[in-house]
Amino acid sequence: MISMEEGLYLRQTLFDKAQRIVIKVGSAVLTGENGLDAVIIGNIARDLSFLHNTGREVILVSSGAVSAGRKKIAIDDTMVLGLKEKQALAAIGQSCLMQAYDAAFGAFGKNIAQVLLTHRDLAKRDRYLNVRNTLFTLLKWGTIPIINENDTVSVQELRFGDNDTLGAHICNLIEADMFICLTDVLGLYSGDPTADPQARPLYTVVEITPEIEQMVTHVKSSLGTGGMQSKLKAAGIVASGGGSSFIGPGRQHDILRRLFSGELIGTFFLPKKERINSRKRWIASVLKPQGALVLDDGACRALLERGKSLLPSGIVEVVGDFDVGDAVHCRNGRGEAIGVGLINYGAAEIRKIMGCHSSRIESILGYHDSEEVMHRDNIVLLRPRKEQLQE
Known part of the structure; x- marks a missing residue:
């Protein structure tokens, strides 16, 4: 006050x-x-x-x-x-x-x-x-x-x-x-x-x-x-x-x-x-999330505490149907949204690779566009970290 x-x-x-x-x-x-x-x-x-x-x-x-x-x-x-x-x-x-x-x-x-x-x-x-x-x-x-x-x-x-x-x-x-x-x-x-x-x-x-x-x-x-x-x-x-x-x-x-x-x-x-910087502000406030990914505790800590990208190994559930480039929520096991970001793979592809190590993406999908399902530069945390803020 x-x-x-x-x-x-x-x-x-x-x-x-x-x-x-x-x-x-x-x-x-x-x-x-x-x-x-x-x-x-x-x-x-x-x-x-x-x-x-x-x-x-x-x-x-x-x-x-x-x-x-x-x-x-x-x-x-x-x-x-x-x-x-x-x-x-x-x-x-x-x-x-x-x-x-x-x-x-x-x-x-x-x-x-x-x-x-x-x-x-x-x-x-x-x-x-x-x-x-x-x-x-x-x-x-x-x-x-x-x-x-x-x-x-x-x-x-x-x-x-x-x-x-x-x-x-x-x-x-x-x-x-x-x-x-x-x-x-x-x-x-x-x-x-x-x-x-x-x-x-x-x-x-x-x-x-x-x-x-x-x-x-x-x-x-x-x-x-x-x-x-x-x-x-x-x-x-x-x-x-x-x-x-x-x-x-x-x-x-x-x-x-x-x-x-x-x-x-x-x-x-x-x-x-x-x-928040202008690009992440655009992601967080303008785009409408088309679905959600439910993450395990390790993935949640990697995003919230260490500012890491989201890898397929940390995903336990895919909610909704979305395409490459859509905005998608990241949720913890309690269903709480901890972030939102731009997705590198569609919902159907993520359902195939979730829980797997990034090295297995190509053998499962037949191609390998990115090791990350969501890159840290395209993720906005709903509990902001210092790196997410403008200097």
Whole structure:
């Protein structure tokens, strides 16, 4: 724990130092009873333009396409929407959303750029780097990128799940200093402020502990897909990359200007002191594990205590079906995930060679691509070792 004074000092120091910032705005902020709220969008454009004018690089991750489409064609708010309906509404609403942003930012002399992504764009390493290079080019040109998930084409297995997660991945992708999540709640409280009169606001969070996670189980945004749990997860992803995060009210006037001026609003999350390098961060936070390997005690110790690669001799069970290059969990005998990494052999091949010495791989499979089932450079331990951290 830290004192209020120390928390305020650290918070303001990080706001002052932040030069590359990702701001995420949720549907509950952008959308009113009649669809997109032009006043709120104008406020957001003014605030981001203010930051941009101070020499900072800013990226906006914006929800709102589905909600805007729903309002535009007057679909009953009580109607339950399936995937195809949401995708169609996103196609209708995305053009409305970008038109509103173009007009709002244009009033402050700012150029914007639309970037639509699916999870596959970040899960494939070459496409991940292409997105990174494109965003850096846009920032170099003084443009404000506006990013959203490509809901119209994204299917369940290709989805980020919510724009909180997307924003966190973008933050790590471009090595941003800060992730600001503007939502329809005031911030994180020690309890439910609507039911608990003793609930107090948390202005600075040093580390996301199980106790902190428990505090958000009762809070959910009215329109967004994530709620406070997804925002907390996003803050954790950003913290692992060395960035700080903020969660707070997006509909308040001049919210960003007031934040950077030192006003005590919302909840601020400090970065981790030790951060995982960019490739391992990509493996751990972006990729979706396709299966798992259950390891014996010796293999678990080799990974956790000595930072070794995973050899076939230490594998006792293969769970699921996966191919070469997929992300796969490593579990101990109690079923606990101790790491995740990129696999060198498919599930069918590993079932043949598990428990065997590496020297027998070629005689069993008829070929020998690698002695390791998973190389240490491609393993992220869920109990980090020193070698896994950046210098």
